[in-house]
Amino acid sequence: MRSTRFTFLITVCVLLLSAKTLLAQAELDCITLVEQALTSFGTNCADLDSGMTCYGHQNVQAETNSTNTSPFSAPADQIPLSSVASLATTGANPATGEWGLALANMIPADTTESVDIILMGEAEMSLAPTVPTSLQLKGGFGGSGCAEAPSVAAIATQPNTVASLKINGVDMNALGLVVFQQESANAIKALVYNGSLTVVGGATAQGGQTLAGVMDNNGTILFWSAARPSTEAETRTLIVAADALSRLGLIEATPVPPPTATPLPTSTPLPSASCGSGVTHVVQPGENLFRIALRYGTSIDAISQANGITDINQIVVGQALVIPCGVDNGSSSVAPGSENTGSEPTSEPSGEATAVPPPATVGPGMTIDCTGFNGQLPPGAPPTFQDLFNQFCQ
Amino acid sequence: MSLRKFTLVTLLVMVAVGVFSLPIANAQPTLKDTVTNIINSIYATGDISVIDTQFAPTFVRHPAETDINALKISALSLRAAMPDLTAATEIVLVEGSFAAARVRLTGTFTGEFVSPNALPIAPNGKVIEFAVHLLYRFDEAGKIAEEWDGFDNLNFLGQLGVLPSLGFTPVAPMQYPAVVDVGMSPQNKQLVQGYFDAFNQANWGYIDTAFKADFAAHNPFGTLDRAGMSADLQRLRGALPDLTETVTQVVTEGNWTAALYTIKGTFTGQYVNADGSSIPPTGQPLDLPAITFFRFDEQGLVAESFEVYDSLSFLTQLGLITVTAPILEITPTPGA
Numbered sequence: 174m175r176s177t178r179f180t181f182l183i184t185v186c187v188l189l190l191s192a193k194t195l196l197a198q199a200e201l202d203c204i205t206l207v208e209q210a211l212t213s214f215g216t217n218c219a220d221l222d223s224g225m226t227c228y229g230h231q232n233v234q235a236e237t238n239s240t241n242t243s244p245f246s247a248p249a250d251q252i253p254l255s256s257v258a259s260l261a262t263t264g265a266n267p268a269t270g271e272w273g274l275a276l277a278n279m280i281p282a283d284t285t286e287s288v289d290i291i292l293m294g295e296a297e298m299s300l301a302p303t304v305p306t307s308l309q310l311k312g313g314f315g316g317s318g319c320a321e322a323p324s325v326a327a328i329a330t331q332p333n334t335v336a337s338l339k340i341n342g343v344d345m346n347a348l349g350l351v352v353f354q355q356e357s358a359n360a361i362k363a364l365v366y367n368g369s370l371t372v373v374g375g376a377t378a379q380g381g382q383t384l385a386g387v388m389d390n391n392g393t394i395l396f397w398s399a400a401r402p403s404t405e406a407e408t409r410t411l412i413v414a415a416d417a418l419s420r421l422g423l424i425e426a427t428p429v430p431p432p433t434a435t436p437l438p439t440s441t442p443l444p445s446a447s448c449g450s451g452v453t454h455v456v457q458p459g460e461n462l463f464r465i466a467l468r469y470g471t472s473i474d475a476i477s478q479a480n481g482i483t484d485i486n487q488i489v490v491g492q493a494l495v496i497p498c499g500v501d502n503g504s505s506s507v508a509p510g511s512e513n514t515g516s517e518p519t520s521e522p523s524g525e526a527t528a529v530p531p532p533a534t535v536g537p538g539m540t541i542d543c544t545g546f547n548g549q550l551p552p553g554a555p556p557t558f559q560d561l562f563n564q565f566c567q
Numbered sequence: 568m569s570l571r572k573f574t575l576v577t578l579l580v581m582v583a584v585g586v587f588s589l590p591i592a593n594a595q596p597t598l599k600d601t602v603t604n605i606i607n608s609i610y611a612t613g614d615i616s617v618i619d620t621q622f623a624p625t626f627v628r629h630p631a632e633t634d635i636n637a638l639k640i641s642a643l644s645l646r647a648a649m650p651d652l653t654a655a656t657e658i659v660l661v662e663g664s665f666a667a668a669r670v671r672l673t674g675t676f677t678g679e680f681v682s683p684n685a686l687p688i689a690p691n692g693k694v695i696e697f698a699v700h701l702l703y704r705f706d707e708a709g710k711i712a713e714e715w716d717g718f719d720n721l722n723f724l725g726q727l728g729v730l731p732s733l734g735f736t737p738v739a740p741m742q743y744p745a746v747v748d749v750g751m752s753p754q755n756k757q758l759v760q761g762y763f764d765a766f767n768q769a770n771w772g773y774i775d776t777a778f779k780a781d782f783a784a785h786n787p788f789g790t791l792d793r794a795g796m797s798a799d800l801q802r803l804r805g806a807l808p809d810l811t812e813t814v815t816q817v818v819t820e821g822n823w824t825a826a827l828y829t830i831k832g833t834f835t836g837q838y839v840n841a842d843g844s845s846i847p848p849t850g851q852p853l854d855l856p857a858i859t860f861f862r863f864d865e866q867g868l869v870a871e872s873f874e875v876y877d878s879l880s881f882l883t884q885l886g887l888i889t890v891t892a893p894i895l896e897i898t899p900t901p902g903a
Contacts, residue, residue: 355648359613359643360678376684383685385679387640387647390613393639454832538849 178435203319207413210272210322215420217249218276223287226254229274232263254279257300264295272322276421286334288347291417295326307339309392310353323410327352329418330368342393344373349380350424352414354407361386361394364403368412372397381473383407402542408473448475448498456492469496507560571729587898595730601688602666602703603656605711610672613783619708623710629780630716630856636656644681648688648727649695658860660746660820662703667818668827669860671698679729691728699877700858702816702827715816715827717858717875719787724879730890733860733880736874738785746821749865756819758869759826759861768812769804771797778869783873807832822863829853831877834885849886855880 193267194198208330210230226235228245235244238258254277262273277290277298290308292298330336336347341361349368355361363370364554367380377385378400385398403411418424425433448471456465462473462482479495482488593662608617618639646652653676660667673696679687679860686727700717724730758777765773774797784796791799804810810832833852837845857876864870881886 255875356678357647359650360647360681385647387617387643387681389643390640395643396681398679398681398687399684401686543887 181314200287203265203321205268205274206265206270207321208317209270210274211413211417211420213248214274214276214417215422218274219420221251221278221289221421223278224254224280225251226257226260226277227275229276231271232273233275234263235259235426254300259297259299260292260451261297262292264324265319269319271452272319274417281336281338283379286331288331288336288338288430289329289418289421289423291327291329291414292325293327293417294322296324296326298326301339304431309341311355311392323354325352325354325410325412325414327414327417335559337379340394341388343386343397346371346373350411351416352411352420354410355388358390359388360390362407363397364407364411366415376400402474448496450497452496454494454496456490456494459502462488465494465496471496473497569704579662598666598705599659599680601709602659602661602668602818606656606668606670607702610645610670612642613652615642618642620753621711623706623708623712624713626640626710626712628714628716634795636684640683642893645672648680648690649676650678651675658746658823658825660744660825660860661824662816662818662820664721665816666703666850667827667858667860668701668703668707669698670701671696676727676874681893688727688729693726693728694794695723695726696722698873698875699886700825700873702818702825702858715858716732717856718877719875720877721882722787730879733788738790746823747822749863749867751863751867752819752821752824754867755824755861755863756817757862758867759817759819760814762869763812763826763828767813768798769801773802779864782869783871784874786874787881802839804832806836807834808836809833810853812857822865824861825858826861827858828855830857846887847859851884851886853881853884855881855884 178544214229218229228235228248228250230248230412233245235252237244237252237256238257239256243252257277260275260277262275263271265272272294273292273296277292278287279290279300281288282335288299297309298310299309301309326349328336328338328340328347331350334348338345338347340353347368347370350366350367351368351370352364353361354364363377363378363384363386365380365382369377369379370384371377372384375397376384376399381403382400383401384401386394387396388394405464415424448469454465454469462476465476473498476482476494479497586721591655604858605617605621609616618635622638624635626638628634628638631637632818650897655671655673656668658667658669658673673694676693676695678690679689680690685771702715702717703711706712711748713755721730762773762777765771765777774793778793778796780793782796784791784793809829813829814826814830816827829851832853833850834848835850836848838848855876857874859872859874861869862871862873879890883890
């Protein structure tokens with residue numbers, strides 16, 4: 174009896190340990206999944222013919238508007254974009270090895286230069302049948318099983334060619350690689366890797382910048398913000414999208430040599446390293462500034478500034494770079510002003526009438542000037558103005 | 568049968584059978600339900616198609632004097648910043664072609680707060696909670712032709728983390744959600760008008776006769792008792808000797824009365840604190856809309872009031888603070 178119970182406990186322990194091991198492997202699998210999926214994508218969809226759509230990595234669903242065309246059934250399948258009503262890819266799942274990747278090549282009506290559209294993870298694209306330049310994109314909504322495998326819908330133009338597109342109801346001029354990521358039912362972001370994105374009649378974002386947009390429940394964008402710097406998380410997403418493009422041979426990850434000549438190891442990604450003073454890195458073939466920043470957990474800005482780099486695409490193999498720890502200058506961090514919320518309002522504010530409080534900085538670019546109070550507020554003032562004075566003007 | 572006649576008949580029936588002190592939520596079910604449904608659709612589900620179907624094309628939103636499109640933008644920018652936004656319609660009063668609603672909006676600030684062509688405000692992950700007072704005017708076709716907003720930018724921006732926060736949570740009205748008919752709506756309306764008349768004549772004694780001894784006034788800066796509110800108003804009048812509060816619309820139903828009014832005056836006198844110290848005048852004019860809900864007890868005395876106005880506009884108009892905010896446009900206020 175006792176030995177049976179002992180055996181049972183041992184079995185439970187073994188099972189628990191196995192489960193832990195499996196979980197640990199699942200975590201690692203995310204990176205492997207991304208590498209393998211991107212490699213398959215490059216193999217399956219490189220040199221896609223103009224006007225075609227390609228099944229890059231499982232799973233991709235296509236809805237066609239023609240009975241003559243079979244929907245996708247397996248990776249490397251290709252069908253004409255003209256017969257596609259909508260295209261959808263599935264989110265990352267390390268357990269099943271899924272991370273949907275699809276490529277579509279579209280020729281906007283007013284140009285002969287084509288535009289590449291990439292769907293990654295949980296993403297959707299539909300085309301308005303009567304307006305070939307009108308796209309409805311959806312991507313990134315609903316999260317992902319892997320932080321390394323984002324869900325986005327990306328647009329890549331031909332080099333130095335601006336594409337005029339209507340995206341989710343808004344006329345936009347895109348140049349280079351632009352990644353769209355849906356945050357929630359009513360929030361969308363446009364991340365610019367290189368080139369630019371201009372909202373017709375609105376803001377322009379350059380490489381390394383992000384626009385935040387607000388959508389209605391049908392996915393139509395109502396308006397965009399002004400451009401802000403991309404955050405570290407957004408930069409990581411951009412790197413993956415750019416990596417996909419480079420695997421397809423659509424862009425070069427670094428000017429020399431082309432990444433296709435010396436591809437990165439597929440299943441053994443570079444180990445992460447720490448940034449800091451005195452840390453240097455020698456640029457290897459296939460690397461770009463984004464990858465290096467990601468590897469060291471720092472920002473492109475920090476590396477660029479420390480090394481006097483003005484064009485982030487202009488780094489060369491063998492170049493030694495100083496790798497400082499960058500501060501994310503995006504707006505993903507909590508606004509500085511929020512720290513004031515709990516700041517100690519002195520119960521005895523200075524009764525000295527001479528001191529005029531200096532303007533207080535309370536938010537990004539926001540200041541409050543308390544000259545009106547004129548430093549006149551002594552202890553014992555009524556709660557209304559006393560509280561205000563303490564909060565605003567101390 | 569017109570809505571007004573229907574109300575009259577309903578009231579007469581209720582008088583005939585002596586059913587006072589019963590909820591009259593069904594007295595005007597259509598308009599009341601319509602208002603609640605519209606607020607839910609816009610803010611709680613983000614379905615802005617109701618704006619196209621329920622609002623007149625010539626719709627104007629006060630005090631920003633903006634159109635339907637701006638309403639869509641403001642609703643969806645809230646939902647983009649707070650995807651789990653909920654809207655609790657705490658009070659809805661309907662009288663004639665007007666409806667007044669107090670709505671509590673609650674959501675977690677997990678997405679960026681985006682204004683058109685301005686830098687977004689980064690989320691702080693905190694639960695944001697604020698009360699909005701809305702007054703709607705319906706046109707002959709049953710569409711909303713005008714909306715007046717009672718919205719406090721200081722409270723909102725403070726919670727978003729871009730302005731210091733006073734840390735006040737909106738107080739939930741007692742008796743929520745019922746509007747109870749105590750058979751004195753016309754008198755309540757007269758009493759509210761009487762209060763504003765008394766205020767304009769500096770007749771402070773009126774407060775002691777019309778407001779309950781344990782009365783509580785909830786305003787953007789906190790809660791005051793009866794004596795505290797009276798003292799607060801007198802201090803303000805001392806600083807703005809020409810201060811007036813002009814009522815433009817009153818909506819009354821059951822034991823609640825809502826008033827839309829404009830606070831006007833010039834900061835030409837010393838703001839004298841309780842201990843005799845003072846804030847010097849700035850000479851600046853004040854022109855500020857406000858919406859207050861008054862709750863009456865069964866004796867017809869004011870038991871509680873809920874006032875919402877833009878306290879950021881209040882402070883900036885008085886010249887007490889100057890906010891330089893390149894990241895977003897503060898809603899302009901007439902006369903500011």
